[in-house]
Amino acid sequence: MGETWEPGRAGVLRLPSGRLVRGRALRGPVPAGATPGFAVHLLGRRPPDVPWEARWLRWPDFRLPADRAEAREVLGEAWERAGAERVEFACGGGRGRTGTALACLAVLDGVPAERAVEFVRRHYDCHAVETPWQRRYVRHFAD
Template identity: 75%
Template sequence: MSDPEPDNGTGTADGEGWDPGAPGVLRLPSGRLVRGRGLRRPVPDGPAPTYGLYLLGMRPPDVPWASDWLRWPDFRLPSSRGEARRLLTEAWERAARGRVEVACGGGRGRTGTALACLAVLDGVPPERAVAYVRAHYDRHAVETPWQRRYVRRFTVPAS
């Protein structure tokens, strides 16, 4: 599903990033902006993502931007930890140059967990990543004890 997006030298395909004050937009410590959202809600106003990572138990509908699907049943953990690490790392890398959206059905549990993992990739210590996402994205993000444990055990790969 994933396709590279063209870059016009200004950070995104059309030169416009996320509005940092828009609902669901999380600023990571590096300054990267990532939008989290629930797919059961309407698409927010504003520019479209340049890349989306969708965290669902079944394949999401097609979207007109580059995207990937990570099989991740509601209230659970990703079906493949290796695939999760690969796709979360890709989303984090793409956020440096484009508008990345991470979404699940409700936008809190799986999305919050994924955003906390992106925060770890961005330098937030794993034991503080859930609190970071709750403070800067949604105070109810990361809904289950096993999702919190997954984030604490999500470490930056050795380079």
């Protein structure tokens, strides 16, 4: 792998393949240290510009992605890129939408869909994936 996240840093999740991705809250400051090479912003409104490459996935708070086909495409691109660069997922609080996206990434990485939420809660944030419909979305992401 190329320039990826440092394991053990705040918000960094190691997927079973060894890929490292970072989740964070956009309401907080950008963490010190390395910056992302690619970010996915999960928000209901267009986010402010950042000095690195970013994609906006329209995803209202406590909801699901507005366009599920686009979400699958963006998450697939992020998973691919995470093999060689620093990929970040961020929403307002860094838990619900970010946790849901990370759980979907875990499914793409080979974690069984019915265990992906538990995986992300254990290895990223115990409060990740906040709503029943977000959990259901993850369970059916691979369908």
